[in-house]
Amino acid sequence: MQKFQIRYTFNQRLNFMMSIIIVLMGIIVLRFFYLQVIQYDFYKTKSISNSLRTIPIASLRGIIYDRNKQVLAENRLIYNLEINPEDNLNLDEVKNRLAKIIHITDTDISNYKKLVKNNIYATSLPIKIDLSAEETAHFVAHQFQFPDISILQRQERFYPFGELSSHAVGYINRINSKDIQDIKNKNLESKYNGVNHIGKTGIEYFYEDIIHGRPGYQRVEVNAQNDIFRIIEEIPPINGDNISLTIDIRLQEKIVKKFENKKGAFVAIDVNNGEILSYVSQPSYDPNLFINGINFDAWDQLNNNSTKPLLNRVIAGLYPPGSTLKPFIALSGIENNLRRPPFAIEDPGFFQMPGAKKIFRDWKKGGHGHVDIIKAIAVSCDTFFYGLGLELGMTKMNRTLSQFYFGEQTGLDLAGEKKGLLATPKWKQKTYKKPWYGGETAITAIGQGFTQVTPIQLAYATALLANPKLNKKPHLLLYSTKKELTDIDQKPPAINPASLKTIYQGMEDVTQDGGTAAFIGKKSKYKIAAKTGTAQVFGLAQGEEYDEDTLPEHLKDHALFIAYAPAEKPKVAVAVIVENGGHGSSAAGPIAKTFFDHYFEEF
Amino acid sequence: MDITNLIIKLKKIDQLLIGLLCLIIIVGLFTVASSEKLAQSIIMAQLINIFVGVSSMLLIILSDPKKIFSLAPLIYLLSLFLLVLVQFFGYEVNGSQRWLNLGLMKFQPSELLKVTLPLALAWLYHINESKISWKTHIVAILIILIPFMLILIQPDLGTALMISFIALSIIFCAGLSIKLIGWGVIILLLSSPFIWNSLESYQQSRILTMFDPFSDALGSGYQTIQSMIALGSGGLIGKGWNNAQQTFLEFLPEASTDFIFAVFSEEFGFIGVIAILSIYFLFLLRCNFMISRMQDTFSRLLSLGLIVSIFLGLIINLGMISGLLPIVGVPLPFFSYGGTSMVVSLISIGIIMNLYINKTLIAN
Structure with missing residues (x-):
């Protein structure tokens, strides 16, 4: 018993304990020095990207007229029901809930799934496109039951002459992974931020660069809940050019x-x-x-039709x-x-x-x-x-x-x-x-x-x-x-x-x-x-x-x-x-x- | 106790220690104020905490040290009783049952152990002063083990480990054989795989993400990353008071309590960190000086346990916010917002001061 106290006095042991505390505090100081001085730039960037978001503002596609100012392609105001793919909602459950107030089918759901696959970065994709006036009113009245679904006004392309103009004017479609690659190759990413559609055929494709316009954006600071805290800058979109065609x-x-x-x-x-x-x-x-995005049946009917309606006979026949x-x-x-x-x-x-x-x-x-x-x-x-x-x-x-x-x-x-x-x-x-x-x-x-x-x-x-x-x-x-x-x-x-x-x-x-x-x-x-x-x-x-x-x-x-x-x-x-x-x-x-x-x- | 006696006692209070303490508390208060949107209400609440803490501290300073000594076993038993109460009447926060609601204030009995356990151990070694043997150590281990188990089943691994480390430091300074300590360390290392397996999965993931917080940036690494971003982006000189983006954009969790020093580091940078840690360091040196002047085993061991408790809290808290240690809910003493921590820490300092003022009393 006496041995312990003789070997080390209380004060020696006390000093030993204090030394441990001081060494640990020293380690902490070094750690703070490392984070705050040596890695400052890294964390400063992190801190900025933490809270800065760029929200694109879509540009309006140019209108296409014929030589007598008849509208061949225009933008129509529609109402969509959209959800955020990152929410990972149960789609069957969403469909069942919505089916009580609007007309929604499996086709809508499968179209949505296709969109999710092709738009990996999108934060809002339509689960139901172009609500009727009645459905819109219905949904708005029941909105409180659907906090995870938003009703959004979108501009949708519309071709009033339909079949009559299709081979010359062409059409637009949702941007797919191949388009994304093309856009990247041409270094046009900035022109397609937040843009969902691109010209696929005809004039819509050939004059894409002038009809498309340039989307604007908002740079905002958000908090951890992604709520906008303040708007830092706003660049308005530049709408696409309206063009007239030679056809009557x-x-x-x-x-x-x-x-x-x-x-x-x-x-x-x-x-x-x-x-x-x-x-x-x-x-x-x-x-x-x-x-x-055309649904499979309609596509099948057009593509495998013996009369070849999709063949542009004027230039490819x-x-x-x-x-x-x-x-x-x-x-x-x-x-x-x-x-x-x-x-x-x-x-x-x-x-x-x-x-x-x-x-x-x-x-x-x-x-x-x-x-x-x-x-x-x-x-x-x-x-x-x-x-x-x-x-x-x-x-x-x-x-x-x-x-x-x-x-x-x-x-x-x-x-x-x-x-x-x-x-x-x-x-x-x-x-x-x-x-x-x-x-x-x-x-x-x-x-x-x-x-x-x-x-x-x-x-x-x-x-x-x-x-x-x-x-x-x-x-x-x-x-x-x-x-x-x-x-x-x-x-x-x-x-x-x-x-x-x-x-x-x-x-x-x-x-x-x-x-x-x-x-x-x-x-x-x-x-x-x-x-x-x-x-x-x-x-x-x-x-x-x-x-x-x-x-x-x-x-x-x-x-x-x-x-x-x-x-x-x-x-x-x-x-x-x-x-x-x-x-x-x-x-x-x-x-x-x-x-x-x-x-x-x-x- | 007459007035003159009281004034004499107050005059004996260590002014340097009080000065350093005031500095820390004031800076902490300002940081807490900047960490919440509703600054006014949190300042008021924290001022009340400080008031209760300082009053308790003064009360302790002015009380009779012999009474503290003789009541030590009772106080210890009372705190054990409260720990048991928590099992039945406590309420849950984040899946663990730690809190007791006393109407006006809520507090964590496990925090009390940071004072009552050193009390009990110091008392034990003091009364056995002349005949410390392995039996004394066995009793000491029992005194530790009961509250350790009670806290562990709450479950609150962090606090359980902390109080056992405090207790072990007391046993060490009481004169435990170095050889025995060596064996203890070896046994601990050998049993660590079993300990690991007995941990809850959330505890395991916290420890794992500590090594690479970015591996699970949105899950268990989230708090660590956000805290490190707060620290790192503060840089050398900081972003200025009330200008901590990580905080007011709500990326930083628990900004006013456990992560208060991350707020401070973002606002005042590395220079501010050095300044505050220097104050804590001087505080530590002063306490060390005071303890070394003490004469009796009770005072020495108790004071040592209390100071280890405070600085262990500091090291764990700063290690946690800088990504060196897993996230365990340990506040920064004198700095974090919160009643229990503030009151317990101030009582601890009150006890040390009392024992220093009366350093000759108990020995006789």
């Missing part, structure tokens, strides 16, 4: 009516400035379905041009000093390949008799063009055709334009590993064979033919409040005007007595220059007869028609394609005539 939607409406239920495309271009006056692709779809190619082949002949009038042939109704047994038939049994190049266009004489084509050869034909932008993009202001195809022996060797035959040159001259064109190419080529001085690309944007139309200049074809006179004569004769579309010109107050065409969908074996009445609908020929008017002083050029429409003049011609009639009525 009312006129387009009449064209669509004329199509009835047929598939096809119609394009009208002002030959003096390249403005696209009508842009029709049939069948079409309602763009309003897409705005908040590929068709054999048929006889509508003949004026251009004829032009190639004259430019190359072949078949200039008064050169003529006697047409027996068929063409025999020189040095071969192969016979190419004319569409008319017994032939057209005495045919010069003008008549060859007017009556669409195949025999004449077989010979011309063979004599010209692919190189010379293609050189002329590519001057009219066949086989190339016309460069209009829409995405997804197809190039079409001007075939060459080299191309065939590469694609099919087979040599080129002379007969293929012959049928290329009448627009069959491998050649493929889009309706916009046909219309633009016709416009260039009617006015070879046209040095603008075809385009849909008439004007925007900000953007000037700058990059629409295009090199016009280098064609001798004298050569064209012969072609004009042939095309004018098409709508005169004896021409393939004589009935179109009969009662017309103005003169129409045109060319009909019939493109085979279905290859007939040698000697087989084409019988329109017994052939199934989808194997019937495509009807084509190109035209410009008035013939003396061309104002507008058109191209019409009616899929499986049969003969060019009877199925496609009247649609062009309808357009011209209404168009010239207004002048």
Whole structure:
């Protein structure tokens, strides 16, 4: 016992205890020094980010008008019920609660789930979009029962003309993960803060940067409950530009009516400035379905429909041009000093390949008799063009055709334009590993064979033919409040005007007595220059007869028609394609005539 | 007790200690005022706490030390009784039953043990002064174990560990064999895995997040992180009084009580921290000086236990807000808002002063 006290006195033990306390206090001081002096910057940043929030303020998308100020796309005020995905609410329970006062379905819930997946940073997403006035009133009256659900006013895109405008105007949709990647690649994140929608197709996509605008934001200080404590700065949003398009939607409406239920495309271009006056692709779809993510059934119905309503036929529909190619082949002949009038042939109704047994038939049994190049266009004489084509050869034909932008993009202001195809022996060797035959040159001259064109190419080529001085690309944007139309200049074809006179004569004769579309010109107050065409969908074996009445609908020929008017002083050029429409003049011609009639009525 | 005697006694009060104490309490009061939106009401409440504390302290200073000595076992038993009462009549805060409601004020009996346990132990070693043996230590261990278990089942691990550490420091200074202490430490280390397993899961997660608070920034690491942000963003010179963003934007939890010093650190920076800790340090040195002047075992051990109690509270509190220790509800003595802590701490200082003034009385 005595031992303890002898070994260490109380005061020694006391001092030991005190030393421990002092050492621990020293450690605390070092710790404070580390946090407050050495790591000051780190914690200062933390402290600021703790309480600073940026709240985006959405910008309004620009309105899209047609050339007569008809609204094609606008913003409509709607009421949504929205919840915060971070709340992790039980969706079934939310649905059951809401179902007592409003109409809500499983589709709404599954749409919401899809949104959550695609919008990982969103703090408010709609569980029910566009409440009716009645539902809005109902919900507001019961709001107190739903503290976790808010009713919010949103601007929603609306396309008043629906199907009528969809292929030109396109639509917007919710931003998905692929869009986010695009936005990041283009370094446009700041323009899309708090923005839910983006242009997906058509004009909405192509002019996204000017229609979209720029969202503003509020920088606020919040407390730990995320309540706003004070507003530090506020940058107002810049709304998107309103734009006007070159199309006349009312006129387009009449064209669509004329199509009835047929598939096809119609394009009208002002030959003096390249403005696209009508842009029709049939069948079409309602763009309003897409705005908040289309539901699966509707998508399935559109996407797997045999009539392909989603296909933008004007720029992405590929068709054999048929006889509508003949004026251009004829032009190639004259430019190359072949078949200039008064050169003529006697047409027996068929063409025999020189040095071969192969016979190419004319569409008319017994032939057209005495045919010069003008008549060859007017009556669409195949025999004449077989010979011309063979004599010209692919190189010379293609050189002329590519001057009219066949086989190339016309460069209009829409995405997804197809190039079409001007075939060459080299191309065939590469694609099919087979040599080129002379007969293929012959049928290329009448627009069959491998050649493929889009309706916009046909219309633009016709416009260039009617006015070879046209040095603008075809385009849909008439004007925007900000953007000037700058990059629409295009090199016009280098064609001798004298050569064209012969072609004009042939095309004018098409709508005169004896021409393939004589009935179109009969009662017309103005003169129409045109060319009909019939493109085979279905290859007939040698000697087989084409019988329109017994052939199934989808194997019937495509009807084509190109035209410009008035013939003396061309104002507008058109191209019409009616899929499986049969003969060019009877199925496609009247649609062009309808357009011209209404168009010239207004002048 | 006549007036002259009373004045003589008051004159003997250690002025340096009182001065340092006043400084700490005043700075604490200002910090508490800046930690709440309704400053007026919290200042009033804290002033009442201080008033009750200072009155109790004076009462203790002026009382007869022999009475304190003779009442020690009784006081200890009374505090045990209150701990038992808590089990039946206490009410729960945050899942543990720690508080007794005495109508006008609520208090934590476990806080009382920080005074009554040293009292009991000092008394025990004093009466056995000449014949301290292993039996005395066994009794001492029993005296510790009963309240330890009662506090542990509340459950309040922090306070339980704290009072046992205070008690052990008393036993150590009473002359426990160093060899025995060595064995004790080894046994403690060996049994630590079992202790870990017996901890509640919230206690485990608190200890784990201590090592990396950012691993669970919104869960159990949240308080530590917010506190460290408050400290760190205060920097060298601080953001100024009443300008603690972490506090008025309500990111800092328990700003006026357990985390009061985080508020202070954000407002006055490292320089302010050094200033306050220097005052505490001088306070400690002064107490050390006073204890070393004491003559008898009771005074020495009791004073030592009380001062260890106060400074252990300080170390745990500052370690906790700076992310060195897990979050346990230990207030900063003299500084945090709260009645029990303030009154108990001031009573402790009152006892030390009394024993210092009367350092020759008990020995005889």
